Amino acid sequence: MAAKGDTFYAWAADAACQERGECGGAVTALLTHALKSGMVDAVLAVKKGQDIYDAVPTLITDPAEIAQTAGSLHCGTLLLSKLVKQYLDGAEKMRIAVPVKGCDAMGLYELAKRNQVNLDNVLMIGLNCGGSVSPVAARKMIREKFGVDPDDVVKEEIDKGQFIIVTKDGQHKGISMDELEEEGFGRRSNCRR
Numbered sequence: 054m055a056a057k058g059d060t061f062y063a064w065a066a067d068a069a070c071q072e073r074g075e076c077g078g079a080v081t082a083l084l085t086h087a088l089k090s091g092m093v094d095a096v097l098a099v100k101k102g103q104d105i106y107d108a109v110p111t112l113i114t115d116p117a118e119i120a121q122t123a124g125s126l127h128c129g130t131l132l133l134s135k136l137v138k139q140y141l142d143g144a145e146k147m148r149i150a151v152p153v154k155g156c157d158a159m160g161l162y163e164l165a166k167r168n169q170v171n172l173d174n175v176l177m178i179g180l181n182c183g184g185s186v187s188p189v190a191a192r193k194m195i196r197e198k199f200g201v202d203p204d205d206v207v208k209e210e211i212d213k214g215q216f217i218i219v220t221k222d223g224q225h226k227g228i229s230m231d232e233l234e235e236e237g238f239g240r241r242s243n244c245r246r
């Protein structure tokens with residue numbers, strides 16, 4: 054039995070979910086469990102749209118669709134708390150599970166203080182987010198600093214202080230975030246602050 058404050062290493066039990074997830078798929082597995090078990094009515098998560106720069110928020114009620122949202126989109130600068138308030142009645146009539154960046158969690162708490170979100174109906178799963186990169190700035194950075202056509206990038210990740218891209222021919226290229234940020238690229242200034 055887990056107690057408040059305990060720490061666990063966790064990953065998804067099913068291999069496909071582990072593979073699709075950013076770091077083992079635990080978040081996707083927890084969201085799937087929350088929906089399947091009836092703990093929540095819906096999951097609000099983020100999926101890839103046209104390309105890796107296009108993060109699309111999506112409300113899911115069928116557990117089979119949650120797999121589409123596995124993985125982290127570091128160019129996804131959307132603020133999920135605002136969507137809960139504006140388009141989901143502040144979770145007043147629906148129990149919703151949401152994976153949250155620090156800013157999303159903070160936004161939900163601030164809106165709840167103003168009675169604009171009902172936290173009793175929100176299940177937050179925190180992401181260890183170190184910051185997101187604006188999609189327009191990311192495209193410019195990839196072109197100018199990595200010397201790569203941004204449309205050739207199929208995956209990006211932030212690992213051990215580097216922003217790493219993977220191109221469609223399987224090449225990996227990483228540049229230190231410090232170096233990128235010294236030159237005005239990298240994470241959004243709000244995230245850095």
Ligand SMILES: Cc1cc2nc3c(=O)[nH]c(=O)nc-3n(C[C@H](O)[C@H](O)[C@H](O)COP(=O)(O)OP(=O)(O)OC[C@H]3O[C@@H](n4cnc5c(N)ncnc54)[C@H](O)[C@@H]3O)c2cc1C
Binds near residue numbers: 079124126211
């Ligand atoms: C923008 C961002 C920056 C991150 N930076 C770091 C970091 O610097 N260091 C670190 O250790 N970990 C970072 N993480 C967390 C890490 O990438 C994984 O999300 C986390 O380890 C969980 O892994 P998982 O395999 O269980 O997640 P998965 O099972 O792959 O689930 C990831 C969940 O995140 C949601 N998601 C994807 N993109 C976004 C987004 N832009 N906004 C909100 N939700 C989103 C997906 O919908 C999905 O539900 C970051 C995550 C994000 C989204």
